[in-house]
Amino acid sequence: MNAAMRNPMLADWWNFSIGPDIWWVILVKAIVVIGFLATAFAYLTLAERKVSAHIQLRIGPNRVGPFGFLQPAADGVKLFFKENTAPGTRDRLLYMVAPGLAGGAAIFAFSAIPISAVNCIGGPSIGQAGLSCPSGYALHWDIAHLNVGLLFILAVTSLGVYSLFLGGWSANSKYSLLGGLRSSAQLISYEMAVAFALIGPVILAGSLDLERIVVNQQHLWYVFQQPLAFILYFTAALAETNRAPFDLPEAEQELVAGYHTEYSSMRFGMFFMGEYINMVTVSAIATSMFLGGWLSPLPTGWIFFGYIPGFIWFLAKVSLLLFTMMWIRWTLPRLRYDRLMSLGWKALLPLGLVNIMVTGTIVALRVA
Amino acid sequence: MFREIAQGLAITMRNMLRRPITLQWPEEQKPASPRHRGRHILHRYDNGLEKCIGCELCAAACPVGCIYVGAAENPKDHPISPGERYAERYEINLMRCIFCGYCAEACPTEAITLGPRYELSDYRREKTVVTKADLLEAWPHFEPAQGPVAERGAGADQRGREMLDPGLGPRVAWDAAERARGEGPATAGSHGIASHPPTVAEPPSRRQPGGAR
Numbered sequence: 001m002n003a004a005m006r007n008p009m010l011a012d013w014w015n016f017s018i019g020p021d022i023w024w025v026i027l028v029k030a031i032v033v034i035g036f037l038a039t040a041f042a043y044l045t046l047a048e049r050k051v052s053a054h055i056q057l058r059i060g061p062n063r064v065g066p067f068g069f070l071q072p073a074a075d076g077v078k079l080f081f082k083e084n085t086a087p088g089t090r091d092r093l094l095y096m097v098a099p100g101l102a103g104g105a106a107i108f109a110f111s112a113i114p115i116s117a118v119n120c121i122g123g124p125s126i127g128q129a130g131l132s133c134p135s136g137y138a139l140h141w142d143i144a145h146l147n148v149g150l151l152f153i154l155a156v157t158s159l160g161v162y163s164l165f166l167g168g169w170s171a172n173s174k175y176s177l178l179g180g181l182r183s184s185a186q187l188i189s190y191e192m193a194v195a196f197a198l199i200g201p202v203i204l205a206g207s208l209d210l211e212r213i214v215v216n217q218q219h220l221w222y223v224f225q226q227p228l229a230f231i232l233y234f235t236a237a238l239a240e241t242n243r244a245p246f247d248l249p250e251a252e253q254e255l256v257a258g259y260h261t262e263y264s265s266m267r268f269g270m271f272f273m274g275e276y277i278n279m280v281t282v283s284a285i286a287t288s289m290f291l292g293g294w295l296s297p298l299p300t301g302w303i304f305f306g307y308i309p310g311f312i313w314f315l316a317k318v319s320l321l322l323f324t325m326m327w328i329r330w331t332l333p334r335l336r337y338d339r340l341m342s343l344g345w346k347a348l349l350p351l352g353l354v355n356i357m358v359t360g361t362i363v364a365l366r367v368a
Numbered sequence: 369m370f371r372e373i374a375q376g377l378a379i380t381m382r383n384m385l386r387r388p389i390t391l392q393w394p395e396e397q398k399p400a401s402p403r404h405r406g407r408h409i410l411h412r413y414d415n416g417l418e419k420c421i422g423c424e425l426c427a428a429a430c431p432v433g434c435i436y437v438g439a440a441e442n443p444k445d446h447p448i449s450p451g452e453r454y455a456e457r458y459e460i461n462l463m464r465c466i467f468c469g470y471c472a473e474a475c476p477t478e479a480i481t482l483g484p485r486y487e488l489s490d491y492r493r494e495k496t497v498v499t500k501a502d503l504l505e506a507w508p509h510f511e512p513a514q515g516p517v518a519e520r521g522a523g524a525d526q527r528g529r530e531m532l533d534p535g536l537g538p539r540v541a542w543d544a545a546e547r548a549r550g551e552g553p554a555t556a557g558s559h560g561i562a563s564h565p566p567t568v569a570e571p572p573s574r575r576q577p578g579g580a581r
Contacts, residue, residue: 051384053388054383054384055380055383055384056383057387057389057390058388058389058390059388059390059392062392327380327384328377330380331376331377331380332376
C-alpha cells in the first residue's frame with residue numbers, strides 16, 4: 001500500500017481510505033452488492049413460485065414477459081401502488097422502523113462475505129492461494145474486509161429478529177404479537193445452533209476470517225470434513241430465516257400472517273425482501289463455510305475451468321443452496337411449535353456441542 | 369426421520385422433472401369428451417334439411433324454461449324441414465340453461481343435442497341468448513333463417529338492456545358487431561361437418577340420421 005492511500009489529506013481525497021480500503025471502492029462495492037441483492041430478491045420470488053409450481057405439476061407465472069421474467073417488476077409495481085393501511089393503535093416509530101430493519105439486517109450481514117479471491121492490483125500476491133498482498137492494492141471481494149468477519153455476520157444476522165419482534169409488537173394486534181413472540185423464541189434457540197455449527201469449520205481453519213476459511217478448503221471442502229456441522233447449520237439456518245418447515249412466526253393457518261399481519265403495501269414487501277435476502281445471506285455463509293466459497297469444484301488445470309471467475313462458482317453454489325431451501329419448503333410440512341423448540345434445544349444444540357468436542361479433540365491431537 | 373424426509377424430497381424432485389399438467393387456456397384447449405354437454409347444436413340431415421320440426425317438445429321438457437321455439441308452416445315449394453312445420457325462431461337463454469340435456473332427450477328427431485362448446489361467457493348479457501343463427505349446423509347455400517325480433521323470446525327477461533346501447537336492439541347490435549368482426553355463424557368444417565356434402569336431394573330417412581357429428 002503506498003503512502004497516498006494511508007494519508008487522508010484534503011488534496012488526496014480521492015484516495016481517502018477507510019481502513020485499508022479506498023472509500024469509493026467501498027462505495028462501488030456496496031452499490032453493486034445492494035443492487036445484486038435487490039435483484040436477487042425479485043427473482044427469488046419468481047424462482048420460488050416456479051419451483052413450487054413445478055413441484056405441484058403446474059407451470060407457474062408465465063404471462064408477464066417471456067417465462068414470467070417481468071413478473072417481479074409487475075409485483076413490485078403492484079406493491080407500491082397498494083394502499084398503505086396501518087392500524088390506528090400502532091406504535092408509530094417502531095411500526096415504521098421494523099420493515100426497514102428486516103431488509104437492512106440481511107443486507108448488512110452480506111457486507112462481510114467474500115464472493116471471490118483477493119485481487120492484487122499493482123503487485124504480486126503472496127502466500128497461500130494469494131491471501132496476502134504486501135505491495136500494491138488488495139481488492140477484497142467483500143464490502144468491508146474483516147478478520148473477524150464471521151463474528152460480525154453472526155452478530156448482524158441476529159439483528160434481523162428485532163424487525164420481526166418489533167413488527168409484531170408495534171402493530172398492536174394479537175396475531176402479530178404471537179408471530180413476533182414465536183420468532184424471537186425461535187431465533188434465540190436456533191442462533192445457538194448456528195453458532196455451534198459454524199465453530200467446527202472455524203476450528204479447522206483456525207481463523208474467523210472468511211477469506212482464510214475459504215482458502216483453507218482448497219484441498220477438501222469442509223462439508224466433507226464437517227458433514228454434521230453442515231446439516232446442523234442448514235437446518236438452523238432454515239429456522240433462522242423463518243422458512244418452512246420452521247415458518248412458525250408467519251404460520252398462515254394459525255396466525256394469519258404472523259408478525260406482518262398488519263403490514264401492507266411496500267412495508268409488507270420489505271419484510272418479504274428481508275426474508276429472501278436473509279436466505280441469500282444464509283446460503284452465502286454456508287457456501288463460504290462449508291462449500292469452498294469461490295473455489296472451483298473442478299480441477300482448474302482443465303481446459304478452461306481456470307478462467308471461470310470465482311464469483312461465478314460462488315453464485316452457483318449459493319443458487320444450489322437456495323434451490324434446496326425452496327425444495328425443502330415445498331416438501332416438508334410445518335413443525336409443531338413444541339417440536340420445533342425441542343428440535344432446537346434437544347437435538348441441534350447437543351449435536352453441535354458434540355461436533356465441536358470431536359473436531360476440537362482431533363485438531364488438538366493432530367497439532368500435538 | 370431422515371428416511372422420511374429423503375422420501376418426501378425424492379417425491380417432489382420426481383414431480384419437478386415431470387411435465388406440468390397445466391393446460392394453458394385459451395392458447396391450449398381442453399378437448400371436450402364426446403358426451404360433453406356444452407352449448408346446443410341444431411342438426412341437419414345429410415341433404416341439408418333441418419331436423420327440427422318445431423314441435424316445441426324441447427321447450428316443454430326444459431326444467432328452467434330457457435328454450436323458445438317459434439314454429440311456422442313449412443313452405444311447400446321450399447321446405448326447410450321434412451315435417452309440416454319448422455322452427456322459424458329457436459333461441460336458448462344460456463344464462464338460464466343448466467345443461468341437463470332434457471331437451472335432447474325430448475327431441476323426437478334428434479334435432480338438438482348438447483355440443484362440445486364450453487366457452488360461453490360474454491361481456492354482454494344479450495349475447496348469452498343464442499339464436500338459430502348460432503345454433504344451427506352450417507351448410508353451404510343454406511342461409512340460416514333469421515326470425516323477426518319479437519318481445520317474447522328465450523331472452524325476454526333480458527330485454528331492456530338494449531338501453532345500454534341506444535339506437536340498436538341487442539340482437540341487431542351484436543349481429544352487426546359480429547359481421548363487422550367477420551364472424552358469422554358456425555361454418556362448414558366446424559362441429560365435424562363436411563365441407564363438401566353430398567348434393568343428392570333425397571328425402572331424409574330415419575335409418576340414417578345424418579349430419580355426421
